[in-house]
Amino acid sequence: MQDIMKKNALSIEKSVSGRRGVRFEQSAKLPQDILPQECLRKTAPKLPEMSELDTVRHFTNLSRQNYCLDSHFYPLGSCTMKYNPKAYDVLSGLDGFASAHPFAPQAGVQGTLELLYNLQELLKEVTGLSAFTLQPAAGAHGELTGILTAKAYFKAHGEHQRAEVIVPDTAHGTNPATSNMAGYKVVNIKSAADGCVDKEALQKVLSDKTAVVMLTVPNTVGLFEKDICEIAKMVHAAGALLYMDGANFNALMGVAKPASFGIDMMHLNLHKSFAAPHGGGGPGSGPVGVAAHLAEFLPKPTVAKVGEKFVLQETMPNSLGKIKAFYGNIAVCIRAYCFLRQYDEKTLRQVAEQAVLNANYVRVLLKDYFPAFFDAPCMHECVLSLQKEKMNGIRTADIAKRLLDYGFYAPTIYFPLIVPEAIMIEPTETENKEMLDLFVKAMKAIFEEIISEPQTVHDAPLHQLVKRIDEVSAAREPNLRW
Amino acid sequence: MFTSNTPENEKEMLSKIGVSSIKELFKSIPENLLYPSFNLPAALTEDALHKHLHALAEKNKSYLNFIGAGCEEHFIPAAVNALSLRGEFLTAYTPYQAEASQGTLQTIYEFQSSICALFNMDVCSASHYDGATALAEACLAAQRVSNKKKILFSAGLHPHYKEVLHTYLKNVPEIVLQEVPLKDGLTDQNALQTALAEDVACVAVAGPNFLGQLEPMQALCDATHQAGALFVAVVNPLSLGVLQTPGEYGADFAVAEGQSLGNAMHFGGPGLGIFTCKQAYVRQVPGRIVGIAKDKDGNRSFVLTLQAREQHIRRERAASNICSNEALCALNAVIYLTLLGPEGIKEVASLNLSRAHEFKEMLVKNGHKIKFAGPFYNEFVVEVNTSAQEVIEKLETQGIAAGYDLGQVCENLKNCLLVCVTETKSVEDLQKYAQALRGF
Numbered sequence: 001m002q003d004i005m006k007k008n009a010l011s012i013e014k015s016v017s018g019r020r021g022v023r024f025e026q027s028a029k030l031p032q033d034i035l036p037q038e039c040l041r042k043t044a045p046k047l048p049e050m051s052e053l054d055t056v057r058h059f060t061n062l063s064r065q066n067y068c069l070d071s072h073f074y075p076l077g078s079c080t081m082k083y084n085p086k087a088y089d090v091l092s093g094l095d096g097f098a099s100a101h102p103f104a105p106q107a108g109v110q111g112t113l114e115l116l117y118n119l120q121e122l123l124k125e126v127t128g129l130s131a132f133t134l135q136p137a138a139g140a141h142g143e144l145t146g147i148l149t150a151k152a153y154f155k156a157h158g159e160h161q162r163a164e165v166i167v168p169d170t171a172h173g174t175n176p177a178t179s180n181m182a183g184y185k186v187v188n189i190k191s192a193a194d195g196c197v198d199k200e201a202l203q204k205v206l207s208d209k210t211a212v213v214m215l216t217v218p219n220t221v222g223l224f225e226k227d228i229c230e231i232a233k234m235v236h237a238a239g240a241l242l243y244m245d246g247a248n249f250n251a252l253m254g255v256a257k258p259a260s261f262g263i264d265m266m267h268l269n270l271h272k273s274f275a276a277p278h279g280g281g282g283p284g285s286g287p288v289g290v291a292a293h294l295a296e297f298l299p300k301p302t303v304a305k306v307g308e309k310f311v312l313q314e315t316m317p318n319s320l321g322k323i324k325a326f327y328g329n330i331a332v333c334i335r336a337y338c339f340l341r342q343y344d345e346k347t348l349r350q351v352a353e354q355a356v357l358n359a360n361y362v363r364v365l366l367k368d369y370f371p372a373f374f375d376a377p378c379m380h381e382c383v384l385s386l387q388k389e390k391m392n393g394i395r396t397a398d399i400a401k402r403l404l405d406y407g408f409y410a411p412t413i414y415f416p417l418i419v420p421e422a423i424m425i426e427p428t429e430t431e432n433k434e435m436l437d438l439f440v441k442a443m444k445a446i447f448e449e450i451i452s453e454p455q456t457v458h459d460a461p462l463h464q465l466v467k468r469i470d471e472v473s474a475a476r477e478p479n480l481r482w
Numbered sequence: 483m484f485t486s487n488t489p490e491n492e493k494e495m496l497s498k499i500g501v502s503s504i505k506e507l508f509k510s511i512p513e514n515l516l517y518p519s520f521n522l523p524a525a526l527t528e529d530a531l532h533k534h535l536h537a538l539a540e541k542n543k544s545y546l547n548f549i550g551a552g553c554e555e556h557f558i559p560a561a562v563n564a565l566s567l568r569g570e571f572l573t574a575y576t577p578y579q580a581e582a583s584q585g586t587l588q589t590i591y592e593f594q595s596s597i598c599a600l601f602n603m604d605v606c607s608a609s610h611y612d613g614a615t616a617l618a619e620a621c622l623a624a625q626r627v628s629n630k631k632k633i634l635f636s637a638g639l640h641p642h643y644k645e646v647l648h649t650y651l652k653n654v655p656e657i658v659l660q661e662v663p664l665k666d667g668l669t670d671q672n673a674l675q676t677a678l679a680e681d682v683a684c685v686a687v688a689g690p691n692f693l694g695q696l697e698p699m700q701a702l703c704d705a706t707h708q709a710g711a712l713f714v715a716v717v718n719p720l721s722l723g724v725l726q727t728p729g730e731y732g733a734d735f736a737v738a739e740g741q742s743l744g745n746a747m748h749f750g751g752p753g754l755g756i757f758t759c760k761q762a763y764v765r766q767v768p769g770r771i772v773g774i775a776k777d778k779d780g781n782r783s784f785v786l787t788l789q790a791r792e793q794h795i796r797r798e799r800a801a802s803n804i805c806s807n808e809a810l811c812a813l814n815a816v817i818y819l820t821l822l823g824p825e826g827i828k829e830v831a832s833l834n835l836s837r838a839h840e841f842k843e844m845l846v847k848n849g850h851k852i853k854f855a856g857p858f859y860n861e862f863v864v865e866v867n868t869s870a871q872e873v874i875e876k877l878e879t880q881g882i883a884a885g886y887d888l889g890q891v892c893e894n895l896k897n898c899l900l901v902c903v904t905e906t907k908s909v910e911d912l913q914k915y916a917q918a919l920r921g922f
Contacts, residue, residue, distance in 0.1 A: 046824070111537075280583075322642055364499045473776045
C-alpha cells in the first residue's frame with residue numbers, strides 16, 4: 001500500500017506533461033513579436049504540471065503531515081503559540097484591505113490608515129510608550145529597527161564613541177546577531193546565580209562606549225528581571241539606552257506597562273503576543289515602541305492623524321530611514337488590531353494572568369520529574385531540566401521526539417543556553433487545565449519510560465510519518481532543490 | 483476573551499501551585515508597577531468586531547488600478563488561499579521539530595525548487611521579509627564573499643530599495659555605497675565602467691528597472707564580472723515566464739519581491755523576499771534553508787539545514803539576524819506556481835507583456851508621449867502635459883488609480899506617470915483608462 005501512495009512524493013514527481021491547473025487568456029501577441037530575442041528566456045522552467053485537483057490534494061495531504069496549533073497543544077517556549085481566532089483570518093483578508101495598493105491615493109486607503117493609526121495608539125497604551133512604528137516585518141527586524149533608532153539618536157547627539165551593545169548570555173541569538181548587523185561590538189555578560197542580570201557584571205562593562213543594553217523581560221529563563229528599574233537607572237547613568245526584547249510580552253499584557261520599568265524602547269511580536277498566526281515561519285510583525293526622546297528617529301513613514309484624515313508621515317528629517325519597502329506587514333497588523341479590540345481594561349489582564357497561571361501549574365506538577373532549573377515561581381513559561389542521574393542516557397531531544405508520539409508538539413529545547421538540557425514550556429493563556437493535565441500525564445509517562453524502557457524514548461518518534469531524522473545527513477551533501 | 487479556565491479550574495490550579503491568588507504569582511514584579519490603568523475602548527464581541535472591520539474596509543476605495551511600482555495586482559486562483567489558509571499550515575510555527583512538520587518542510591523545499599527553476603539559479607532560501615531587505619542581504623553577502631568594500635547600485639532600483647539598502651549598509655563601517663546614474667532610462671554603462679574600479683564587491687541592478695525598462699542585464703553582468711565584481715540582479719519573478727533569467731545571464735545573486743506570485747497587495751505587506759544565489763555562496767545565505775535528509779529507516783525526509791549560518795547557533799557571527807521569515811507567502815507562491823506550471827507562467831507573463839504593449843499603442847494613437855523608447859515588460863512611463871500628480875487626482879475621482887507619480891523621486895519627471903498593466907485588465911479596461919487620459 002505504502003509504495004502505491006508514496007506519502008512524500010514531490011509535486012515534480014507527480015507531474016505529467018500537458019496537465020494544467022489554471023489557464024489564462026491567450027495574449028494578442030507573442031513575446032517574440034514584442035521583444036528582441038535576447039530579452040527572452042531560453043528554456044521553460046522545470047515546474048510541475050498538475051491539474052487543480054492534483055494540486056489541491058497534494059497540498060492538502062502535505063498539510064496533514066504537520067502538527068499545528070489548531071490540532072495540537074504547542075507549548076513551544078518563547079514562541080507564544082496561543083489560539084489564533086478564526087475571525088481575524090477572515091477580517092484581515094477582506095477585499096477592501098487585501099486589494100489596497102501601497103501607492104494608492106491616500107484618500108482611497110483611509111480605512112487601512114485609520115486602522116494602523118489606531119493600532120499604534122493601542123500599542124502605546126498597552127506598553128506605556130510614546131510612539132510606535134509598525135514597519136518591522138518580524139521580531140528580529142524590530143530589534144534591528146530599535147538598535148538603528150538608538151544609533152540615529154547617538155549620531156544626532158554627537159556621541160559617536162558609543163560602539164558597544166551589552167547582551168546577557170540568556171539572550172535570544174537574534175540580539176547579538178542584530179547588534180552585529182547594526183555595526184556594534186557585542187559585549188556578553190554572564191547571568192547571576194538566580195538567572196537574572198548580574199548587576200555587578202553589568203556595571204563593570206557599562207561605560208561611555210555603551211550604546212544599548214538589550215534585555216528580554218521577563219528573561220528567557222521565564223523570570224521577571226526583578227531589578228529592572230535599577231538596571232534602567234544604571235544604564236541611563238552611563239548615558240546608554242535600554243532596549244527591551246518584547247518576545248515575552250505575554251507575561252505582562254494587562255498587568256504591567258514596560259515603559260514604567262524605565263526602558264527606552266522595545267519591540268513586540270504581533271505573531272506571538274497578539275494572536276496572529278505564525279504561518280509555519282512567518283510573516284510576523286515586530287512593531288517598535290519608543291519613549292518620547294526617540295520618536296523622531298523611528299523609520300519613516302509613521303501613520304499620523306491630521307484633522308479627520310489619516311496620512312503617511314514621510315517628513316521625518318532625523319528618521320533612521322526605511323527598514324523595508326512600503327509600510328509593514330499590514331495583514332498581520334490587522335489581526336493584532338482585532339485582538340486588542342476584543343479586550344478592555346478589565347479583561348486584558350487575563351492574558352498575562354492565565355498565561356502565568358498555566359505555566360506555573362505545569363512547573364509545579366512536573367517538579368518531581370523534570371524540575372525547574374530555577375526553583376521559583378515563573379512567569380509565562382517554565383524552563384525545566386533533567387535529573388541527570390535518573391535519565392539512563394536519555395537527553396532532552398529524545399524527550400521532545402517522544403512527546404510527538406503522545407500527540408503533543410515539543411517545547412523549545414536547548415534554549416536558553418545557560419540551562420543544560422533545557423526544556424522550555426510555554427502553554428499560553430488560551431489552554432486550559434484539562435489540556436495541561438494531559439500534557440503533564442504524557443511527560444510523566446515519558447519519565448516512567450526513561451526508567452523502564454529507555455530505548456523506546458531513545459528511538460522516538462515511533463508513530464510519525466517519518467522516523468527520527470538524521471539532520472547531519474542533510475548538511476553532508478546538501479540537496480536543497482529538485 | 484479566549485481563555486477557558488473556569489473559576490473551579492483556577493481554584494484547583496492555585497491550590498496545586500500553593501498560592502492563594504493569581505496576584506501572588508506576580509510577586510517578582512514591584513508592587514508599584516503592577517496593575518496600572520489602561521485606557522482602552524470597550525471590548526467588542528466577534529459580531530461587533532465584524533461590523534467594525536467591514537466598516538473600515540469599506541472606507542478603502544476600489545480602483546481600476548494601474549499602479550505597480552513594486553507591488554502588482556494579479557489574479558490569484560481560489561485554490562491558493564483555500565490551501566494556504568488551512569490551519570495545518572497557518573497555525574504551525576517554524577518547523578523546528580521536523581518529524582511533526584514534514585508538510586511545511588516539504589512545501590518549503592518545493593518553493594526553493596520552483597524558484598530555482600524559474601530563476602535558473604542554484605540555491606534559494608526559505609524566504610526573506612521582502613524584495614528590498616533581500617537585496618540588502620544579498621549585497622552584504624556579496625561583500626563578505628569578495629571582501630571588497632564598494633557596493634555599486636543602479637539608480638534604476640526602486641526608491642524604497644535604495645533607502646533600505648542605505649539603512650542596512652551604512653552601518654557596516656567597511657562598506658561604501660555608490661549610485662550609478664541612469665541615461666535615457668537605463669543604467670549608464672559608461673558610468674558603470676568608470677565606477678568599476680578594483681575595490682568593487684558587487685553591482686546591483688534591477689531588470690526591469692523602476693521605470694519599467696528592460697536593462698541589458700547580460701551586458702551589465704558581463705561588465706561586472708570582467709571587473710572581478712559580483713552581479714546582484716533584482717527581478718520581477720512573474721516576468722521570468724518570458725524574460726531572460728538571472729541564471730541565464732550569469733547573476734551571482736538574484737533577489738525579488740515575490741508578491742506577484744499568488745499574494746495579495748495588502749497595502750504593501752506582507753511581501754515575499756526571494757533570495758537566490760550560485761551554489762558557491764550557499765553558506766552566505768541569510769535565514770532558513772530546507773534540505774533533504776534521511777530518517778532512521780533511510781527514508782527521504784525534509785529538515786532545516788546548514789543551520790551553522792544562523793543566529794541561534796552563531797549569534798553575533800551569524801550571516802544575518804533573521805529568524806521569522808515569510809513562510810506563508812512562500813507557500814502561496816509555490817501553490818500558485820504549481821497550479822500554473824511551465825505553460826501557465828509563460829501564458830500569464832505573455833499576457834502582461836502583450837496587454838501593456840496594447841495599452842501603449844492606444845496611448846500613442848491618442849497622441850501621448852512615451853518617455854523611454856527601450857523595451858519594457860508590463861510597466862512604462864507616460865509623459866503628460868501637466869503634473870502627474872494632477873492627473874492622478876483627477877482620475878481618482880473617476881475610480882481610476884492612474885499610476886505612480888515619478889515626480890516623487892525625480893523633479894525632472896514630474897510630468898511622468900509610471901503605468902502598470904497586468905493580466906487583470908481587459909481591453910475594455912484599457913480603453914476606459916485611455917479615454918480618461920485624453921486631454922492630458
